[in-house]
Amino acid sequence: MNPQVPFNGLGMSLGTLSRLSKAQTRSISAENPTGAKGQGGMATEGTTAAFARELGQGWKLSPSISIAGDTTAVLADIDGPGAIQRIWITTHPEHWRRLLLRFYWDGEDAPSVEVPLGDFFCCGWCERTNVNSLPVAVNPAGGFNCYWEMPFHTHARVTIENLSPDAVENLFYQIDYTLTDVHKDCATFHAQWRRSNPVPYMDVHTLLDGVQGWGHYVGTYLAWGSNNNGWWGEGEVKFYLDGDTDWPTICGTGTEDYFGGAWCFEQPEGRYATYSTPFLGLPQIIMPDGLWRSQQRFGMYRWHVMDPVRFERDLRVTVQALGWRSALNGQRRFLPLQDDIASTAFWYQAEPHAPFPQAPTFNQVEVI
Template identity: 35%
Template sequence: MPEKKVETRWSSFENRGAEKSAGGLENKGAKGHPFNRINAGESINLLDIDGSGTVQRIWLTFSDRSPEMLRSLVINMYWDNEEKPAVSVPIGDFFGVGLGKKVPFESVFFADPEGRAFLCFIPMPFKEGAKIEVVNQSQKDLKALFYDVNLTLEEHPEDLLYFHSYWNRVPQTELGEDFKILPHVEGKGRFLGTNMGVTINKDYKDSWFGEGEVKIFLDGDTDTPTLVGSGTEDYVGTAYGQGAYSQQYHGSPIADKENGEFAFYRYHVPDPVYFYDDIKVTVQQMGGAPQDIVKEFVKNGAKLQPVTIDAEKKLYQLLGEDSNININDVDAPKGWTNFYREDDVSATAYFYLNKPVSDLPSLQPVETRVQGLTQSNTNKSSGL
């Protein structure tokens, strides 16, 4: 038992206020109010409570789990009565898998046992109040949403870190420009990690997309970061390509080479990333292929910029000391060629910050979120 009094509460449609002795009041205590409808354009609160406490677990499910709905439903979280949400993310992406897809997986922060539920286990403390809402920004009514938010009521120290999440999508990245997983944020906190989604640009056929290095800029870093990896699949814990897998701290629930769709995550639990003044997280938009294939891409009009050639005895740096090399020259070194490219990239970043609001941009409009989504889904939606 904790030394100080800690009270347990559950918020659901059977006890919306998470109040003591106020559960199951409808239908004479029988199953009276397990779910709610959310019409198009409407919102509903999952939690709205005053006081100090910690959200410990969120579970929910709903009747329409199509890619469009997973990107059109938005989950917002507000701490300490602030008007701007600390979390404003498409609901599917927030719960661990991008691309508007539902697949079974399990990680330290999120899980979906059979591809039909949404679970989050990230502790979310607050001092003066908490509100969690779901907004239906689609053109369709949602027949049923079920949920429970499990929390504890407890006091917190003054130097509290609040949970935040940010989502970003660029349907076609700019050549040579790093994608921002987390734009510049000022304050003190901890970066928890990210889940990302990539839809391959067909100009590059089925070539490998994941040569880009993740860069984390900390505490005054400007042009160069303190933390940098060696490739996208390396960052998420695998190597030499990327198949489908899920583990506690890293995984790739979707690795569909045929359709050019990859969704993957990395959570910094055993390897914490702290910041004290500011942070920014990016990933290079870079892929690779045998040189003859890269030359064929160029011939067919694909936008790309060669970066390195891994020849038999040397790695040639085409933007550095070997910038005079042109891969089309007959005497150019031969080998695997990495190149900047343009793909459809999205990401959800998770972090703690020592304030309940940030200066990050607002969530992109629903048209941007659903643009070009493939409507096939691993687990078909089921109506109620």
């Protein structure tokens, strides 16, 4: 057998699973914060040390971390080349919007990912729901899993900031990665969060703007809070590519259409239907309860895994908030809505990337 196996262990699928590779598997967690070989489970103190006091070292002394208020913790600091292949993380739902994830690639000072924890995993409303998609899976009860492949050429750094003044107790996490050669044509992973609360009247919500460089758009998550009665999803999703100004190259036909649904996501009995598939989903529907919950809220995703939106110079993405007015003289009319829309846009691009908007504050991410 030739010991010089060319396969670098990336681009994994069932079709590549049998191939040998010289890639080295590593994993970072609170039990091995550096991911070093043969260094796991060595803690002598940690968040559960009191529970293991009769068992001693090696018996689950440090499975999680705590993050003081208004501080940032480093989850991973990895010398490459290599790629993050899977992330698992969990904490109490009340923390999902107050924790801000950041990823830095190849020594850059500015993050390529800057997203609240829950929104990154399609759970922007700080309430548990299950997601059954290919790159993101959320399992009972609040187990966040991410399979986006995240290559880096020299270095990767992952941090999480506690935006609130109160400590976050018991953040559990595991970051699985491989150390291997990375092809020069591998772009780095990016994600950005934006919120319009509310969307200005007769304006649009911008998911992404100011992106410069060569890359491809791979996904959208929306946490949509409806501030009106009636249907809210007539608005079109538009992609402005490579110099488009007034008019986009890609213009969809409606919000539910973009997310792969139809006819208001409605079931025959007149209710919304949830669904969660490998690339498209409306997994979360939060309904009024007749007392304190006054509005409908929705969580939906669309992954462009089989149909990435490619750009060479620049990219802007928007969505309209559009519903219906009451009929006037028998004629229906559209109603521009002023809803609460928080979006997470996912894309790959060659570095360097353009600066992101100013990071949100604790009050700006709050579920209201």
